[in-house]
Amino acid sequence: MNRTEAFSIKEAAYKSGLSEDTIRYYEKIQLLPQPNRKSNGHRVYDHTNIEKMKLILCLKKTGLSLEEMRPYVQLSLDSDLTDYPELYYMLQQHQHTIQEHIQSLQQISHFIDIVLERTPSLRPPATSCTSDSQDHRVPLNRHNLLKSSVS
Incomplete structure (x- = not known):
């Protein structure tokens, strides 16, 4: 290059x-x-x-x-950062702070995982096309329409 x-x-x-x-x-x-x-x-x-x-x-x-x-x-x-001990030390301290922050975030993430596992699904229950319950619908045809209009 x-x-x-x-x-x-x-x-x-x-x-x-x-x-x-x-x-x-x-x-x-x-x-x-x-x-x-x-x-x-x-x-x-x-x-x-x-x-x-x-x-x-x-x-x-x-x-x-x-x-x-x-x-x-x-x-x-x-x-070479070791030629600058004060900068080396500062960066080392900063790295330690970052590692503590990562640990804290991992704990928060773990807590959220637990809460989500214990929370029932917020999705509405699935409806099935083949229901075992009795179907109360009346088929629409000319005979039924005439019957309902006469009644």
């Missing part, structure tokens, strides 16, 4: 999973570096930019705020 390939903001948005407006906002608040620009002023992104965008999206899904993710985004993608 050609690592010097250039992408428009639309292509970068598609490849990263972020919207174009979100990319512009992250550039404005300096979460993402300002991209190179063409002579006409249009933004140009490379694979490194897109990888940073994907990193932001991943960190966002973990629940980190933009300010909390800033130091991780500023590191090189090749950086």
